Amino acid sequence: xxxxxxxxxxLSIQEGENATMNCSxxxxxxxxxxxxxxxxxxxxxxxxxxxxxxxxxxxxLRVTLDTSKKSSSLLITASRAADTASYFCATDVYxxxxxxxxxxxxxxxxxxx
Amino acid sequence: xxxxxxxxxxxxxxxxxxxKIECRSLDFQATTMFWYRQFPKQSLMLMATSNEGSKATxxxxxxxxxxxxxxxxxxxxxLTVTSAHPEDSSFYICSALSGGAPDTQYFGPGTRLxxx
Numbered sequence: 001x002x003x004x005x006x007x008x009x010x011l012s013i014q015e016g017e018n019a020t021m022n023c024s025x026x027x028x029x030x031x032x033x034x035x036x037x038x039x040x041x042x043x044x045x046x047x048x049x050x051x052x053x054x055x056x057x058x059x060x061l062r063v064t065l066d067t068s069k070k071s072s073s074l075l076i077t078a079s080r081a082a083d084t085a086s087y088f089c090a091t092d093v094y095x096x097x098x099x100x101x102x103x104x105x106x107x108x109x110x111x112x113x
Numbered sequence: 114x115x116x117x118x119x120x121x122x123x124x125x126x127x128x129x130x131x132x133k134i135e136c137r138s139l140d141f142q143a144t145t146m147f148w149y150r151q152f153p154k155q156s157l158m159l160m161a162t163s164n165e166g167s168k169a170t171x172x173x174x175x176x177x178x179x180x181x182x183x184x185x186x187x188x189x190x191x192l193t194v195t196s197a198h199p200e201d202s203s204f205y206i207c208s209a210l211s212g213g214a215p216d217t218q219y220f221g222p223g224t225r226l227x228x229x
Contacts, residue, residue, distance in 0.1 A: 019168040035220075039148065040204070041223060043157075043208075049215060103157045103158075105156050
């Protein structure tokens with residue numbers, strides 16, 4: 001079952017603008033990760049934020065985590081055409097000691113030149 | 114580092130045949146690998162967790178006799194779709210856990226399976 005809910009489902013912006021995607025989850029987590037997927041390709045790991053962290057940066061990416069609201073956001077600043085992709089959040093679930101990732105539904109981001 | 118490959122990248126087969134998909138960690142050892150399925154414009158659904166040297170753990174609703182998983186070495190896991198049917202057509206993606214970064218799964222490029 002999918003734990004994460006992402007919004008918006010689709011986002012289309014002009015190159016150079018900032019893109020914000022949100023993710024909500026239901027259960028307690030150890031960490032939350034964001035991945036990017038280009039059409040028909042595998043996933044690329046972008047950033048991991050732990051449950052005791054509130055904000056993390058990596059280049060043009062900024063991730064926030066609010067465990068009280070069970071939500072996270074991914075901000076991409078100064079967007080580029082190459083950022084066009086689907087973005088997924090994933091939360092870790094540790095049933096019986098085995099790590100599992102539960103993915104959100106994803107946001108399809110389109111950057112228009 | 115932390116590169117995962119899959120083979121083949123695309124496969125087309127006839128209904129009733131079996132298809133094997135390989136997942137390899139190229140520059141690290143992976144005691145745990147995962148198999149996901151992704152339908153068009155949807156998210157990834159975990160099918161099973163593959164542990165080296167032991168039986169795979171399947172998610173609820175995934176038929177273990179239909180999706181055979183073998184994790185024979187620390188760098189290779191295989192998924193065999195047996196007696197494939199058109200509804201098995203999907204994008205299959207594997208991932209691997211690296212001991213150097215135990216929280217991060219590294220994903221393969223995926224295999225597009227089309228069953229005619």
